[in-house]
Amino acid sequence: MKHTISVLVEDEAGVLTRIAGLFARRGFNIESLAVGPAEQSGISRITMVVPGDDSIIEQLTKQLYKLVNVLKVQDITETPCVERELMLLKVNATSVTRSEIIELSQIFRARVVDVGEDSLTLEVVGDPGKMVAIVQQLGRFGIREVARTGKIALVRESGVNTEFLKLQSMEARV
Incomplete structure (x- = not known):
């Protein structure tokens, strides 16, 4: 299972290196x-997506707290959160396919940020599932390049779990 870990750290040189080193020494990706x-x-937020079971994540959390500049560690995987990611996507676009690609990008609320002679560059913001879906849809045109920021997340103060609401909505339709 993939876990989303939110870590608050003092904004000092070498903190990220020590955290990455901790994961590398234990063989975790x-x-x-x-x-x-x-x-x-003076405080930075690090959001990581890490594969592993609950016991492994608990162990990593304890190890993170032992690092000097780490202030707070939270496994927010099961917590209602707002999650977003940014992706830039360069797609092959001929004069024949350009309008179809633009139409698809509008469905995903992506923005065209660059137009080349034979390509379009799109900016996509949303949850990680949206990133996978748009790449699948645009893959048939030929994807030249992809750059993704990685997931960022904040706990929902409202406590509303949108994933739970999506499941309820889908079950109601069935």
């Missing part, structure tokens, strides 16, 4: 990593 300033000056 970080599938997604996003780092940026948090709400308080």
Whole structure:
């Protein structure tokens, strides 16, 4: 199972290296990593997606707390969250296929950010599932390049679990 871990750290040189080193020494892969300033000056938020079972994640959490600059560690996998990712996607686009690609991008609320002679570059923002879906749909045109930021997430203060609501909606239709 993939876990989403949110870590608040002091914004100092070498913190990310120590965290990555901790994972590497234990043979764990970080599938997604996003780092940026948090709400308080001098604090950064690291959001990681890490594969592993609950016991492995619990062990990693304990190890993270042992690092000097780590302030808070949360496994937010099962917590209602707002999750987003940014992706830039360069797709082959001929004069024949260009309008179809633009139409598909509008369905996914993607924006065209660059137009080349034989390509379009799209900006897509959304949950990781949306990223997979648009890549699948546009794959038949030929994808030249992809750049993804990795997932960022914040716990929902409302406590509303949108994944639960999606499942309820799907069950109601069946």
